[in-house]
Amino acid sequence: NAYLELQGIRKRFGNTHVLNHVDLQIREGELVTLLGPSGCGKSTLLRCIAGLTEIDEGKILLEQKDIVNLAPRNREIGMVFQSYALFPNLTVVENIQYGMKMRGASKEERHKRSEELLGLIDLEDKRDAYPQHLSGGQQQRVALARSLAVQPKVLLLDEPLSALDAKIRKNLRTEIREIQKTFNMTTIFVTHDQEEALILSDRVCLMNKGSIVQQGTPEELYTTP
Ligand code: ADP
Ligand code: ADP
Helix, strand or coil: CCCEEEEEEEEEECCEEEEEEEEEEECCCCEEEEECCCCCCHHHHHHHHHCCCCCCEEEEEECCEECCCCCHHHCCEEEECCCCCCCCCCCHHHHHHHHHHHCCCCHHHHHHHHHHHHHHCCCHHHCCCCHHHCCHHHHHHHHHHHHHHCCCCEEEEECCCCCCCHHHHHHHHHHHHHHHHHCCCEEEEEECCHHHHHHHCCEEEEEECCEEEEEECHHHHHCCC
């Protein structure tokens, strides 16, 4: 049974059809990668799910409920972008607590949750640092913690590793997968890197020109019989 289901998603910008009837079903706790060349519509699809871009047609069902008409902050969907997009004037711990604060969580609750997440991303010693004093990999871990802090039902990761050096990229890739499994977090991970998709995913969806053209487990797609 699908936890998140996309039905017939279409999106046009002007005369350009960016998403052509995208159907996708994701189980609870599954990590699905969207793999495809630049410009094929991966980011747009994530933005549509998050509610940052309006769709022209289709349904987005989360636990069987259509969320298309909900505002982004009511969708219970977290998103991490390629460029870390932390608040530069807030410290690490303030960044992590931001969403919880907006949602009216108590100080104790915020503290408990942010400490837990700081431990998970191994940045306890940076709690009072500002983003500009963190490496790219550290910033991206904070961005991940910030998204998880509000306990979203689905996590969307839009090329979260692309801006990082190769070595850091591999470490963080492993960390993301561990954290995703720890929380049994239903996740869509966008990448144009085949190796990344292969190593990370429960299932890979190949996207081309606004459609999902093939999908399967990494083994199904990349092992030649
Ligand atoms: P990907 O993430 O696979 O690289 P995108 O979803 O970013 O692809 O882009 C898909 C296509 O949609 C591209 O041709 C891009 O230029 C176009 N596009 C994305 N956002 C907009 C927008 N806001 N207005 C017009 N065209 C857009
Ligand atoms: P990505 O790294 O995901 O491919 P882009 O650089 O294509 O991102 O897009 C960055 C932003 O610009 C996004 O908000 C996207 O919607 C918007 N955008 C992309 N292409 C166009 C376009 N042709 N016209 C207007 N906005 C666009």
